[in-house]
Amino acid sequence: MGEDLIHKKVSELTMIEAQKLLYLRWLLYSPEIVVCVEPFKSVDVYLEKNAVEMIMEMSRKGIAVIVLTQGLPQK
Numbered sequence: 668m669g670e671d672l673i674h675k676k677v678s679e680l681t682m683i684e685a686q687k688l689l690y691l692r693w694l695l696y697s698p699e700i701v702v703c704v705e706p707f708k709s710v711d712v713y714l715e716k717n718a719v720e721m722i723m724e725m726s727r728k729g730i731a732v733i734v735l736t737q738g739l740p741q742k
Contacts, residue, residue, distance in 0.1 A: 682709075683717055690721035693730065700731040707736055 680688065693701050706718040722732050 669700065682711065682714055686714055687721065690718075690725070694721075695724060698720060698730060700726060700733065702733045702735065704735045705737075706734060718737055 677685070684729075703718075703722060706722065707715050709715060709718075724732065725732050
């Protein structure tokens, strides 16, 4: 995410940086299960792609992921 992230205020983060920070927090805590509510709700294709990548990374790390959504991304 870059070293300069440490020096930014939360309000200065881009949407993608903020989203990654949120998902990385769960990777650090490494819980047994994470529930993601509407992770694909954004209309931004980059945020959607990032959400999919981060959810897959949690799964690879052995974290069970439950996704609650009305529809999955079109892939």
